[in-house]
Amino acid sequence: MRKRLCITPLFALALSACSLISVQEEPRGTGDLGVVIERAAGNVLIVEHTNNQAIARVEGLGDLSHASVVFSRDERYAYVFGRDGGLTKVDLLKQRIDKRIIQGGNSIGGAISQDGRLIAVGNYEPGGVKIFTADTLELVADIPATALADGSKNSRVVGMVDAPGQKFLVSLFDTGEIWIIDFSDSAADAPTVSRFTDIGKQPYDSMLTPEGRYYIAGLFGEDGLAMLDLWNPEQGVTRILDGYGKGNVPLPVYKMPHLEGWTVADNQAFVPGVGHHQVLVIDTQTWQQSKAIEMVGQPVFVMARPDARQIWVNFAYPDNQYVQVIDSQTKEVIKTIEPGPGVLHMEFTPRGEHIWISVRDRNEVQVWDTQTLEHLYTLEADNPSGIFFTNRAHRIGL
Amino acid sequence: MRKRLCITPLFALALSACSLISVQEEPRGTGDLGVVIERAAGNVLIVEHTNNQAIARVEGLGDLSHASVVFSRDERYAYVFGRDGGLTKVDLLKQRIDKRIIQGGNSIGGAISQDGRLIAVGNYEPGGVKIFTADTLELVADIPATALADGSKNSRVVGMVDAPGQKFLVSLFDTGEIWIIDFSDSAADAPTVSRFTDIGKQPYDSMLTPEGRYYIAGLFGEDGLAMLDLWNPEQGVTRILDGYGKGNVPLPVYKMPHLEGWTVADNQAFVPGVGHHQVLVIDTQTWQQSKAIEMVGQPVFVMARPDARQIWVNFAYPDNQYVQVIDSQTKEVIKTIEPGPGVLHMEFTPRGEHIWISVRDRNEVQVWDTQTLEHLYTLEADNPSGIFFTNRAHRIGL
Numbered sequence: 001m002r003k004r005l006c007i008t009p010l011f012a013l014a015l016s017a018c019s020l021i022s023v024q025e026e027p028r029g030t031g032d033l034g035v036v037i038e039r040a041a042g043n044v045l046i047v048e049h050t051n052n053q054a055i056a057r058v059e060g061l062g063d064l065s066h067a068s069v070v071f072s073r074d075e076r077y078a079y080v081f082g083r084d085g086g087l088t089k090v091d092l093l094k095q096r097i098d099k100r101i102i103q104g105g106n107s108i109g110g111a112i113s114q115d116g117r118l119i120a121v122g123n124y125e126p127g128g129v130k131i132f133t134a135d136t137l138e139l140v141a142d143i144p145a146t147a148l149a150d151g152s153k154n155s156r157v158v159g160m161v162d163a164p165g166q167k168f169l170v171s172l173f174d175t176g177e178i179w180i181i182d183f184s185d186s187a188a189d190a191p192t193v194s195r196f197t198d199i200g201k202q203p204y205d206s207m208l209t210p211e212g213r214y215y216i217a218g219l220f221g222e223d224g225l226a227m228l229d230l231w232n233p234e235q236g237v238t239r240i241l242d243g244y245g246k247g248n249v250p251l252p253v254y255k256m257p258h259l260e261g262w263t264v265a266d267n268q269a270f271v272p273g274v275g276h277h278q279v280l281v282i283d284t285q286t287w288q289q290s291k292a293i294e295m296v297g298q299p300v301f302v303m304a305r306p307d308a309r310q311i312w313v314n315f316a317y318p319d320n321q322y323v324q325v326i327d328s329q330t331k332e333v334i335k336t337i338e339p340g341p342g343v344l345h346m347e348f349t350p351r352g353e354h355i356w357i358s359v360r361d362r363n364e365v366q367v368w369d370t371q372t373l374e375h376l377y378t379l380e381a382d383n384p385s386g387i388f389f390t391n392r393a394h395r396i397g398l
Numbered sequence: 399m400r401k402r403l404c405i406t407p408l409f410a411l412a413l414s415a416c417s418l419i420s421v422q423e424e425p426r427g428t429g430d431l432g433v434v435i436e437r438a439a440g441n442v443l444i445v446e447h448t449n450n451q452a453i454a455r456v457e458g459l460g461d462l463s464h465a466s467v468v469f470s471r472d473e474r475y476a477y478v479f480g481r482d483g484g485l486t487k488v489d490l491l492k493q494r495i496d497k498r499i500i501q502g503g504n505s506i507g508g509a510i511s512q513d514g515r516l517i518a519v520g521n522y523e524p525g526g527v528k529i530f531t532a533d534t535l536e537l538v539a540d541i542p543a544t545a546l547a548d549g550s551k552n553s554r555v556v557g558m559v560d561a562p563g564q565k566f567l568v569s570l571f572d573t574g575e576i577w578i579i580d581f582s583d584s585a586a587d588a589p590t591v592s593r594f595t596d597i598g599k600q601p602y603d604s605m606l607t608p609e610g611r612y613y614i615a616g617l618f619g620e621d622g623l624a625m626l627d628l629w630n631p632e633q634g635v636t637r638i639l640d641g642y643g644k645g646n647v648p649l650p651v652y653k654m655p656h657l658e659g660w661t662v663a664d665n666q667a668f669v670p671g672v673g674h675h676q677v678l679v680i681d682t683q684t685w686q687q688s689k690a691i692e693m694v695g696q697p698v699f700v701m702a703r704p705d706a707r708q709i710w711v712n713f714a715y716p717d718n719q720y721v722q723v724i725d726s727q728t729k730e731v732i733k734t735i736e737p738g739p740g741v742l743h744m745e746f747t748p749r750g751e752h753i754w755i756s757v758r759d760r761n762e763v764q765v766w767d768t769q770t771l772e773h774l775y776t777l778e779a780d781n782p783s784g785i786f787f788t789n790r791a792h793r794i795g796l
Contacts (some may be wrong), residue, residue, distance in 0.1 A: 027491035030427040031791050032472030050471055050514065073448055073748070075429030075473070093425040114749045116448065164705040164750060165769050184769060211664075213707040230729055231707065266609075267665065267683075285665075307562040307610040307794055309629065329629055350471070352562060352793035353512045371563050371582060391792040393429050394748035396705055 022175035031073040034389035038382040051376040056095035062086040072392035073116030081110040111162040127154035146175040159206030171203035199226040207259040208397030240287040265308035311394035347387035358384035428473040432787035436780040445733040450775040454493035460484040469791035471514030479508040509560040525552035537599030544573040569601035597624040597635040606795030638685040663706035670697035704750035743783035756782035
């Protein structure tokens, strides 16, 4: 399941040998580690961003298209959610699979609880939410989604995030609901589930603002967005940005932009336009659009550098060879770069001096300097897609 | 230099034995580690917040009154800045001092660069800034502060923080300056230093807003605060909050509140009043005061929970047995707790479910639940003061 890479002199020196069975003898910190999804092969590459290198490859994770990752609170373990319903706990220090289960038939993502003790997965098939212990991946709760009116099946579950107070939030695609699943009463046998219904047609993805206050779901079946203020849930779900979602032509759901790509900087949300070659700027005090920035393609991920001064944007096919950088103060594109065909994901180092970019069709992960906007390093990877660094362990709403 | 504590069954089981020379055989992540300063004894206690326990004690760090700590980007090493000019690099995994130097005569704090490769220290005596490699603590640059008009000595340096773009910021107490020390040109022999003069009388401490944009210095010699917008440094240093600093009677400098204690939540800065039993609320769009909240004593640290929903406040003697919690939405005190005499510092777990409180005169560090506001655990510590968790490695401006 594990293959050590012998590609970097620095790393080879630090180890006694580059063998399959030895683990690192010198202890190492885990704050600068991460994983890169090798989507086609079903592998994850363990990487570190101090010396910008791959450390090891872990194989056998199944179907990793659309895979997402969360990390344990000690930043030692990565939990990888696969499209095939696989949930794999990877030990970044021993560089191997610690545990792997098939928890459902078709899953779209998961989350880790605020205290790090629970892993939650939202499933398409069978529709519902499953909760596991982070330690051993034992089932803690199995919450079926609402049945469809015709009784044929339960709703698909999307948009899973964690929220403060030992909560998880999800959206129900087929029945138009948002749920708060609350594990804060540790004496109870089961979580409390608060259901908000009639929130809009076909919520397909969602995001939580960085501080954990607003849960926002995108709607595939109609325009606008559904928003729940977690500080004031008694006010219910409200509709914002009524025009949002209007494209020239309706998009298939797989072409809809990720809401995870939403980003908030300086009271402005920078949002991918749907079906337009635009990034929209939204005032988060009023939730009204204040500007549209013309881009080179249909945005997919719109991500703020940790200091919020730059916004980096990648694009859907046929413009997915480009990345554009917006100055968040002037709201103008300051640079267009061309890392190569198939830019699928980007991840900033924790304090933002570099950004890592996966370039699938070149089998590369590229490291760029965010101040000079120059390409610094290249790592080889097999059709890389998502890039995830361990500092996500400390963040809310992922 | 190292003494392992044999106090917790969980930890003892995970180790082969509780001996002085063994190090952990099972690798461990470093994302849930931290240090507690044992001020009087000159020790640091290594702690972990997954199981709420002390792991080891490292001795021999000299004078730790007013000590501060930053962490390496991999979260393995703690750099401890002592009042006696000592700079000590502590290996949290091997639980021992990795390197220790006396870098100056009297230092007030330091910072680690955005890329993690440089450690900077601001010194009172001799007045100036010294920069070291994070790896080996070798001197990289020695920048004397501006000489006093009478030529007797150089200005004391205070308010050291890191900022995006490989910068450090400091304030010069005696000559009324703010400096930007810029290491972003790695080809240059020395950093570029931008000096802002006449910024106000006797800046004594400073803070950087969480995204890294505004550097704000408190003035001991006059009212108001000096602010530098790092996005627009050409606009120079401006004065904000003209009335700030007015107390009923002038305070000695050691009684002035920490500006590190400033906190920004939901476009509101919550700020300790100087010489008043108040927390002031400042609108960060206009930098005007919008409210004053009456408190039980003179606030020292005013800290937002990571989700910004609560503000926790501790107090100067004779009210330092209390902690008060403010709801950041209603701006009202929702609870007053009494951890015990000598509450010196507080630190939230990275995602905010718990807060750790040092209670010096009880020789305790207490862990409180931030949702139920109940006391959960107690760790023994010798006159504890500062508490620092490794997730600070990933944050800007500390």
